[in-house]
Amino acid sequence: MASPKRLQGLTAATITPMTPDGEINLSVIGQYVDYLVKEQGVKNVFVNGTTGEGLALSTQERKQLAEEWVTKGKNKLDHVIIHVGALNLPEAKEMAKHAAVIGASGIAAIAPFFFKPTNKDTLVAFLREIASEAPGIPFYYYHIPSLTGVKIRVEELLDGIKEQIPTFQGVKFSDTDLLDFAQCVKNNKERFVLLYGVDEHLLSALAMGASGAVGSTYNYLGKKYNLMLEAFAKQDLVLAQQHQFCTGEFLSFVFKLGFGVAQTKAVMSFTSRIPMGPPRLPLLSASMDFIEKAKAKMDSLME
Ligand SMILES: CC(=O)N[C@@H]([C@@H](O)[C@H](O)[C@H](O)CO)[C@@H](O)CC(=O)C(=O)O
Numbered sequence: 449m450a451s452p453k454r455l456q457g458l459t460a461a462t463i464t465p466m467t468p469d470g471e472i473n474l475s476v477i478g479q480y481v482d483y484l485v486k487e488q489g490v491k492n493v494f495v496n497g498t499t500g501e502g503l504a505l506s507t508q509e510r511k512q513l514a515e516e517w518v519t520k521g522k523n524k525l526d527h528v529i530i531h532v533g534a535l536n537l538p539e540a541k542e543m544a545k546h547a548a549v550i551g552a553s554g555i556a557a558i559a560p561f562f563f564k565p566t567n568k569d570t571l572v573a574f575l576r577e578i579a580s581e582a583p584g585i586p587f588y589y590y591h592i593p594s595l596t597g598v599k600i601r602v603e604e605l606l607d608g609i610k611e612q613i614p615t616f617q618g619v620k621f622s623d624t625d626l627l628d629f630a631q632c633v634k635n636n637k638e639r640f641v642l643l644y645g646v647d648e649h650l651l652s653a654l655a656m657g658a659s660g661a662v663g664s665t666y667n668y669l670g671k672k673y674n675l676m677l678e679a680f681a682k683q684d685l686v687l688a689q690q691h692q693f694c695t696g697e698f699l700s701f702v703f704k705l706g707f708g709v710a711q712t713k714a715v716m717s718f719t720s721r722i723p724m725g726p727p728r729l730p731l732l733s734a735s736m737d738f739i740e741k742a743k744a745k746m747d748s749l750m751e
Pocket residue numbers: 461462494496497498499500622645646647648662663664665699
């Protein structure tokens with residue numbers, strides 16, 4: 449699926465569907481692809497990331513999911529990016545090699561977060577080992593310091609990275625440090641794809657020059673965010689703000705109830721009517737109270 453098109457627009461950070469007893473449920477991925485494309489207008493996916501509970505899955509499960517997304521996305525999706533980050537290099541490398549073999553359009557990796565890299569050079573060395581297993585497809589760094597605790601500034605990381613990692617293509621920037629993000633854009637806009645990952649701040653990141661966005665809410669609010677991207681491209685800031693405020697109203701509401709990957713699964717289940725199942729421990733399923741309130745809010749906003 450190596451795509452000649454540069455990654456832009458919205459990318460859904462996919463949820464991993466599970467059966468009621470907690471096994472991965474590959475049988476609904478085809479339906480999921482169609483839902484994203486037809487109902488949300490989203491044609492790029494980021495598989496096995498945070499939303500996909502990638503770090504709670506076995507390597508075998510991650511490879512099965514990657515294969516299913518590539519297979520079912522063929523001729524429907526533009527980009528299938530597989531997150532292959534892991535705490536140990538051998539598994540990350542194995543998944544990188546596998547992603548290339550099955551025809552993924554790119555791979556991404558987070559920084560390891562148990563034994564953490566303490567400086568840019570060790571982080572680049574770790575990422576280089578992974579990327580070199582898939583020399584024919586683009587590599588993206590997945591920056592999510594709130595979860596990894598690795599706070600090496602991306603501006604610093606990008607300086608000279610192409611010489612170290614020839615397939616380096618860009619960053620999935622899941623942080624609110626817009627100064628760091630802006631510096632990345634200023635120094636690299638022509639060379640790299642800079643994808644923003646905090647959905648509720650996307651309009652600010654577009655103003656800073658983001659190439660696109662990767663996030664969980666594009667699974668079920670993609671249509672709205674696409675309208676925002678359109679309005680922004682036409683320089684209609686007032687309309688773009690209206691769309692950001694609308695999605696923001698939903699997120700602000702659910703944040704107060706307690707919101708994370710488990711709740712995202714529940715929201716996607718009632719929005720798409722595709723059963724996403726429970727999350728895997730240590731995450732716990734969203735409560736019925738959450739589901740009822742979130743559904744009522746969504747219905748009121750989408751009327
Ligand atoms: C911490 C977290 O889960 N962040 C999400 C956001 O999409 C987030 O769910 C959204 O902005 C709502 O806060 C993404 O950045 C994560 C992501 O893209 C992924 O699943 O890999």
